[in-house]
Amino acid sequence: xxxxxDERFENSFGTVAFIANRHIxxxxxxxxxxxxxxxxxxxxxxxxxxxxxxxxxxxxxxSAQISATGRVPKESLQGVRLSDLTEISGxxxxxxxxxxxxxxxxxxxxxDEKGLWTLHPDGIDAHTKEFTKETVQKLLRAAHxxxxxxxxx
Numbered sequence: 001x002x003x004x005x006d007e008r009f010e011n012s013f014g015t016v017a018f019i020a021n022r023h024i025x026x027x028x029x030x031x032x033x034x035x036x037x038x039x040x041x042x043x044x045x046x047x048x049x050x051x052x053x054x055x056x057x058x059x060x061x062x063s064a065q066i067s068a069t070g071r072v073p074k075e076s077l078q079g080v081r082l083s084d085l086t087e088i089s090g091x092x093x094x095x096x097x098x099x100x101x102x103x104x105x106x107x108x109x110x111x112d113e114k115g116l117w118t119l120h121p122d123g124i125d126a127h128t129k130e131f132t133k134e135t136v137q138k139l140l141r142a143a144h145x146x147x148x149x150x151x152x153x
Contacts, residue, residue, distance in 0.1 A: 008150045015149050022090050023142035027135060034131055040091065044099045045108050047089055052077045079116020 031042045042147040055078055082100070086093045100117055108123040143148060 004149070007048060012149045012152075016146050019142055019145050019149065026138070028057070030135070032129070037088060040095070041099050041103060044085070044089065044091070044096065045103055045123075047085060047111055048080050048100075048103075049119055051080045051084065051088070052118055054078075077118065079112050079114060079118045085117065 028039065028042075031037065032039055035042065037045070082093070082097065085091075085100075087095055089096060091099070100109060100111075104111060104120070107120045110118050110120040110123075112118055
């Protein structure tokens with residue numbers, strides 16, 4: 001049996017790539033179908049969520065070590081500027097503005113008094129929480145399957 005991760009990965013590349021990509025493609029499909037959003041809107045919503053929490057989690061490292069409770073304190077979230085979203089997303093400014101406004105109408109995002117974009121307080125409803133729970137379960141199964149393939153080869 002190969003000893004290094006790189007050797008195991010190389011030997012099982014096709015199977016590992018299939019499992020990983022199947023998970024990603026299924027997740028993207030579920031995002032659009034089950035949350036009833038187009039892909040760009042899902043992307044913008046997720047981007048605002050992640051950029052809002054980046055001060056709390058940091059831009060790298062082990063996010064699981066940050067909060068003993070597993071919760072992000074609301075006061076640690078920050079609003080996001082349209083110009084930052086435009087630069088990071090690579091989407092045209094007008095497309096981004098339309099997506100943000102539609103997400104605001106859908107109560108997924110809110111705009112504060114400074115014009116910064118944040119998550120809407122009611123944007124994470126029971127359906128979204130259940131969706132996320134199922135996503136984590138599917139991710140863990142995919143990770144387990146990949147681990148089993150890597151240990152086998």
